Amino acid sequence: MKQRGFTLLEIILALVIFASCAMMVVSTIPSRNAADRLGQQLKSLVEYGSDRAVMDGNIVGLVITPTDYQLVTFTVKEGQRRWQKLTAGRILTHGQFPEEMHVSLSPQRLAATLHADPQIIFLPDGEIGRFRLTLESLDKTQRFSVVSQGAPPVSVENND
Numbered sequence: 266m267k268q269r270g271f272t273l274l275e276i277i278l279a280l281v282i283f284a285s286c287a288m289m290v291v292s293t294i295p296s297r298n299a300a301d302r303l304g305q306q307l308k309s310l311v312e313y314g315s316d317r318a319v320m321d322g323n324i325v326g327l328v329i330t331p332t333d334y335q336l337v338t339f340t341v342k343e344g345q346r347r348w349q350k351l352t353a354g355r356i357l358t359h360g361q362f363p364e365e366m367h368v369s370l371s372p373q374r375l376a377a378t379l380h381a382d383p384q385i386i387f388l389p390d391g392e393i394g395r396f397r398l399t400l401e402s403l404d405k406t407q408r409f410s411v412v413s414q415g416a417p418p419v420s421v422e423n424n425d
Contacts, residue, residue: 303363304409304421307398310336311385311411311419313356318387325351326383328376329398331368335359335379348382366400385413392416 311327314336318325324339326348336351336358351358359379362368368375373384373396386394393413401408410422 301409301421301423303366303400304411304423306360307334307411308419308421310334310358310360311393311413312417313353313358314351314385315387315391315393315417315419317351317353318389319391322389324389325387327385327387328379328381328383329368329370329385330376330379330381331362333359333361333379337383362400365403367403369399369401371397371399393419 314325314327317336317338321338326337326339328335328337328348336353337348338351340347340349370384373394376382376384384394385396393416395413395415397410397412399408399410408423411419412422413419
């Protein structure tokens with residue numbers, strides 16, 4: 266009677282082949298560095314601002330300074346119109362840019378303070394102001410842009 270099966274050598278050889286294939290696949294997946302994560306966070310913030318404007322039926326804006334950013338909403342209190350910080354529970358509607366990143370915005374200019382009028386406007390009909398927010402590391406090794414063409418979706422472009 267003959268036994269059927271695989272020898273230990275055949276099993277080890279199959280495992281080596283599978284491991285080599287897995288390493289090749291993993292090495293082709295791009296790593297998510299801090300700049301990529303920040304770009305996705307800013308994209309999500311812009312999308313949240315747009316969604317919030319549509320849901321609330323109110324104008325929402327984004328103020329961007331060289332060091333900070335803040336979502337604001339347009340309010341009318343006692344007959345006075347003004348921008349007020351947007352609060353959203355657990356969702357962060359403000360933050361700071363990393364110190365090692367240079368921030369630029371076009372075609373608008375960066376605001377001097379977070380109390381300035383917003384450069385990016387989200388309308389209740391879903392329209393978003395056109396902009397390109399670019400962040401670049403001081404050593405110029407990392408660069409990405411968050412771009413709006415006037416309507417969702419907003420894109421993140423890596424300019425490495």
